[in-house]
Amino acid sequence: MSEATTKEFSVIGKSVPKIDARDKVTGRAKYTGDLKVTGMLIGKILRSPHAHARILSIDTSKAEQLPGVEAVITAKDVPATFYGISPARYDETILAIEKVLQVGDKVAAVAAVDEETAVKALGLIDVEYEVLPAVLDPLRAMDEDQPQIHPQYERNISVEIHQDFGDVEMAFQQSHLVRTDRFQGNRATHVPMEPHAAISKWENGKLTIWSSTQSPHYFQYHIARVFGLKMGDVRVIKPTVGGGFGGKLEPSAAEYVSAALAMKTGRPVKIVFDRKEVFFHNRGRHAQHIELTTGVTKEGKILGVHGKYIIDGGSYTSLGIASAYYAGAMLPLIYEFDHFKFDCFRVHTNLPSCAAQRGHGAPQPRFAFESQLDMIAKELGMDPIEIRKVNARRPNTMTLNDLKVNSCEFMACLEKAREISGWVGKKGKLPPGQGIGIGCGGFITGAGYPIYRTRLPHAAAIVKVSEQGDIATLYIGAVDIGQGSDTILAQMAAEAIGINYEDMRIVSADTETTPHDFGAYASRQTLMSGHAVKQAGEEVRRQIIELAAELLEASVADLDIDRRVIFVKGSPEKMLPFETVANEFFIRKGPLMGKGSYTPPKLGGKFKGAAVGTSPAYSFAAQISQVEVDEETGQVMVTNVWDVHDCGTVINPNLLHAQVEGALFMGMGEAMYEQVVFDDKGRPLNANLGEYRVPTALDVPQVISELVDSYEPAGPWGVKEVGEGATLPTMGSYANAIYDAIGVRLYDLPLTPEKVWRAIHERKKPS
Amino acid sequence: MIIPEFEYVSPQSVQEACALLVQYGDSARVLAGGSDLLVKMKDGLMKPAYLVSLKNLDSLKAIRYETGTGVIIGARATHNEVMNNRLLQEKYRSVCEAAHSMAADQIRNIGTVGGNLVNAVPSADLPPILIALDARARIVGSSGERTIALEDFFLGPGKTVLEKGEILAAIIIPDQPTTGSNYIKFGLRRAGALAVAGVASSVTVSDGTCRDVRVVLGAVAPTPMRARQAENVLRGKKISRELIDETGRIAAAESKPISDIRGSIEYRRNLVNVLTRRSLKAAIEKGHI
Numbered sequence A: 001m002s003e004a005t006t007k008e009f010s011v012i013g014k015s016v017p018k019i020d021a022r023d024k025v026t027g028r029a030k031y032t033g034d035l036k037v038t039g040m041l042i043g044k045i046l047r048s049p050h051a052h053a054r055i056l057s058i059d060t061s062k063a064e065q066l067p068g069v070e071a072v073i074t075a076k077d078v079p080a081t082f083y084g085i086s087p088a089r090y091d092e093t094i095l096a097i098e099k100v101l102q103v104g105d106k107v108a109a110v111a112a113v114d115e116e117t118a119v120k121a122l123g124l125i126d127v128e129y130e131v132l133p134a135v136l137d138p139l140r141a142m143d144e145d146q147p148q149i150h151p152q153y154e155r156n157i158s159v160e161i162h163q164d165f166g167d168v169e170m171a172f173q174q175s176h177l178v179r180t181d182r183f184q185g186n187r188a189t190h191v192p193m194e195p196h197a198a199i200s201k202w203e204n205g206k207l208t209i210w211s212s213t214q215s216p217h218y219f220q221y222h223i224a225r226v227f228g229l230k231m232g233d234v235r236v237i238k239p240t241v242g243g244g245f246g247g248k249l250e251p252s253a254a255e256y257v258s259a260a261l262a263m264k265t266g267r268p269v270k271i272v273f274d275r276k277e278v279f280f281h282n283r284g285r286h287a288q289h290i291e292l293t294t295g296v297t298k299e300g301k302i303l304g305v306h307g308k309y310i311i312d313g314g315s316y317t318s319l320g321i322a323s324a325y326y327a328g329a330m331l332p333l334i335y336e337f338d339h340f341k342f343d344c345f346r347v348h349t350n351l352p353s354c355a356a357q358r359g360h361g362a363p364q365p366r367f368a369f370e371s372q373l374d375m376i377a378k379e380l381g382m383d384p385i386e387i388r389k390v391n392a393r394r395p396n397t398m399t400l401n402d403l404k405v406n407s408c409e410f411m412a413c414l415e416k417a418r419e420i421s422g423w424v425g426k427k428g429k430l431p432p433g434q435g436i437g438i439g440c441g442g443f444i445t446g447a448g449y450p451i452y453r454t455r456l457p458h459a460a461a462i463v464k465v466s467e468q469g470d471i472a473t474l475y476i477g478a479v480d481i482g483q484g485s486d487t488i489l490a491q492m493a494a495e496a497i498g499i500n501y502e503d504m505r506i507v508s509a510d511t512e513t514t515p516h517d518f519g520a521y522a523s524r525q526t527l528m529s530g531h532a533v534k535q536a537g538e539e540v541r542r543q544i545i546e547l548a549a550e551l552l553e554a555s556v557a558d559l560d561i562d563r564r565v566i567f568v569k570g571s572p573e574k575m576l577p578f579e580t581v582a583n584e585f586f587i588r589k590g591p592l593m594g595k596g597s598y599t600p601p602k603l604g605g606k607f608k609g610a611a612v613g614t615s616p617a618y619s620f621a622a623q624i625s626q627v628e629v630d631e632e633t634g635q636v637m638v639t640n641v642w643d644v645h646d647c648g649t650v651i652n653p654n655l656l657h658a659q660v661e662g663a664l665f666m667g668m669g670e671a672m673y674e675q676v677v678f679d680d681k682g683r684p685l686n687a688n689l690g691e692y693r694v695p696t697a698l699d700v701p702q703v704i705s706e707l708v709d710s711y712e713p714a715g716p717w718g719v720k721e722v723g724e725g726a727t728l729p730t731m732g733s734y735a736n737a738i739y740d741a742i743g744v745r746l747y748d749l750p751l752t753p754e755k756v757w758r759a760i761h762e763r764k765k766p767s
Numbered sequence B: 001m002i003i004p005e006f007e008y009v010s011p012q013s014v015q016e017a018c019a020l021l022v023q024y025g026d027s028a029r030v031l032a033g034g035s036d037l038l039v040k041m042k043d044g045l046m047k048p049a050y051l052v053s054l055k056n057l058d059s060l061k062a063i064r065y066e067t068g069t070g071v072i073i074g075a076r077a078t079h080n081e082v083m084n085n086r087l088l089q090e091k092y093r094s095v096c097e098a099a100h101s102m103a104a105d106q107i108r109n110i111g112t113v114g115g116n117l118v119n120a121v122p123s124a125d126l127p128p129i130l131i132a133l134d135a136r137a138r139i140v141g142s143s144g145e146r147t148i149a150l151e152d153f154f155l156g157p158g159k160t161v162l163e164k165g166e167i168l169a170a171i172i173i174p175d176q177p178t179t180g181s182n183y184i185k186f187g188l189r190r191a192g193a194l195a196v197a198g199v200a201s202s203v204t205v206s207d208g209t210c211r212d213v214r215v216v217l218g219a220v221a222p223t224p225m226r227a228r229q230a231e232n233v234l235r236g237k238k239i240s241r242e243l244i245d246e247t248g249r250i251a252a253a254e255s256k257p258i259s260d261i262r263g264s265i266e267y268r269r270n271l272v273n274v275l276t277r278r279s280l281k282a283a284i285e286k287g288h289i
């Protein structure tokens, strides 16, 4: 029995309203683009029209003379420091130095009194290019005849991974059935509602940046390094953020260029990307070309898996190395098998850079795996849920790539999904054109290691109780980008202290006023920041109880706090209000504070890349989708989705289910609609929200989001991941449901009506 | 995004508007809802020096019935006004449905019928159904007024018969014996998606025989096009499933689609085939929906 069901909570486990809901619905919440700093200029970036070209000359003289222009900069005016994920692959600069590597690459920039002037000035900059042949096809990027994009990456290989666990050849030999299939993923992108935006202010040798960021800490680290500043001289503040999804995890030109312009002009500079620039900056999903081979026994037990990938990294490395490793590391998570080989080439092309996007590297391989597992089940005459149950991971196990799994209720997820979806009555029994399919997933609850090498804890928190004892403020570096971390961390603090949610205030995500935290990515904050908050809150609670014990002449062990009342257990009439004790504390001892920090245990194996995929805890999910296919047009309507998640203890049910729905809809977009496409010159054809179609409210299915009872020992109060996990199963479950509906297998994302129609057409052709 | 500089004028009468358009010539553009024009200007695809706004011209806004003429839809009527208009809902619900198939509320609240037609985008959603209903375009210029068949209004992508100084004043759906009409749009999302293909049809059916028919295709030719060969398959014949299937096939064959990011030639032809069948079936069985 889990602890979650035996203990009554006062504040957590409840769907309290979001702490910023009122501000958001009234428009009071201020996003970076809304902010105005006295004396502020507007910055604009001149971007390359070519996918690959040498910059021969840049003439900025006309732009400089335009009235209202305060600065025009090119690479020679800014630090030439390369940046990226890790020193070996620092390959991007603030502005292009010698070559541009993609359409939309950063060439020059302007700061002017207003946007109109800045835009006009961009038009006055003359750049002479020598256009070079471009690499646009990732499958050809490694060919001898292709131009080399970066001098240091031969054959355009950004990273090459070969991991070999067990003996996959032997496993295949022992298999009853071995299948090889090829799958192709799509170049999807995050589409945050709020584009990237930053305001930089340079004053007295100190750089302050308001930024639409997922991680003030990493921004501070990279920006300080690139400009040669002390970290303490860089302050990054996160205003309200309108979504990130992985695309705002590293500084963009919005920060770097506005900072450079602020330093040059001495005035604050604001840069807000337009939608096209968001597509240019990208850092979205890598299109993965996957050849997957799986061997199983007669009973459907998976013996070995071999994945061979070529993935399109685009122009710069960005965080893409991690994405490449994740593409393999997450495959052995949800099913147990012993033999696994993972070969991956991340290649550079002259297209926008790819990096982290919700589910980081893992969704497309999961699509491939879940699709193939269904094909295998069909060949074996097994039910798709049965084959998953045969292989489902069990709790307290270790994956073949040394990921330690504590809680795991995957089996329960499968059972419950089967039950609530009415699977038994539907599978293979729906009328023609209708189908049902399953896809599963699992994901990390925070990365075991940070993005750059540091011994800093992963999260930290300070709680300060007011001198009157009426409220408490949580200071935390964790980053609310819309997902609601401020809310659930405030709930956790209130629970730990013993006060109400309404008593909590929060100051978050400001490198100067809040303690360090790595930020919003890898589904880490509920567990990691939550640990720090719990510890900080409990420290306050301990101090309050100690003083209360003195005042009540009781022993510490006999006291408890619940919702602001400190009482003697068993004799509740002996009590003191929280504010009385807190106020007395301040009078006697000064500020009443608690602090906490969290560092995950040492995790992972010793092989190259072993750090990727490590996490204190893993979520698991099963998703069943029901579809209706119009066989004449190929149009697929997803009518219902049942998602069952194993996510540990729930802090805020409404926010949790909202995360499931959001992740699922994002997975749906990638599964059905979304793909950035380019012309033969590498120019994006749909860098707008009209032709890059994310699902609308009318498109999304009815979602039933359910949970299974689960408790994660590595998480505070037993919590673990939810934000990304639900993106993973969706693509596979749709593909499998489509197969069930019309007997046609699709290998190529997104599953557009035209592709479905073509596949039906092919099937109908007399062979 | 920045809109290039322009001069804004808002004439008080249609005559004044026409005179201004003559005076400014090619440097002027009519501004209705701006949902297309302003986007193009922001994208730098168009740089008119003058925008002649129709916003004061209330005479261009009404949707009304005139005995002997038919339903008159002012060019400035917005898509949501069309969609919610009682008269149209009663007589030609198909037009309301076509308006409803477009964009989303924000655009439907500002985008106008006139803008949708004068834009002359092959994928526009109103032309097919209006042509299917034999609509006329009332055009006003500085030297007078003319009324032409809407079918003859379009010359090519972005090109219409409007001459310098002319404004599209209204669309007229004449009284007619048709018994049903219908428009089906195929977009790649349920809202906010342009048509990959669209098919409108109108039929005059009695005693199970198709006395007259119009099939109009959108997004599969440089202009909205009548599928005349397809119509000939059905016109005057006893309606049967086979015949409707044949009509669809012929319509697909005579369509002239191109491949682009929304769909290939083959796929669009398939859609024309399927949508023609479905549209005819709906028009025959369900009336003007």
Ligand SMILES: Cc1cc2nc3c(=O)[nH]c(=O)nc-3n(C[C@H](O)[C@H](O)[C@H](O)COP(=O)(O)OP(=O)(O)OC[C@H]3O[C@@H](n4cnc5c(N)ncnc54)[C@H](O)[C@@H]3O)c2cc1C
Pocket: A690, B029, B030, B031, B032, B033, B034, B035, B036, B037, B038, B039, B054, B075, B076, B101, B102, B103, B104, B107, B110, B111, B112, B113, B114, B115, B116, B117, B118, B119, B123, B124, B125, B126, B162, B166, B167, B168, B169, B192, B193, B194, B195
């Ligand atoms: C997000 C979005 C979604 C859209 N979705 C759709 C869709 O689903 N289907 C679709 O068909 N369209 C769609 N459109 C295109 C557009 O909104 C419509 O075509 C709309 O009807 C244009 O009307 P408007 O009044 O805004 O035109 P404007 O932009 O004001 O004008 C368009 C053109 O017509 C001219 N013009 C306008 N009125 C007159 C007149 N009375 N006489 C002479 N010239 C005139 C203008 O000079 C200009 O050249 C969409 C646009 C956007 C931005």
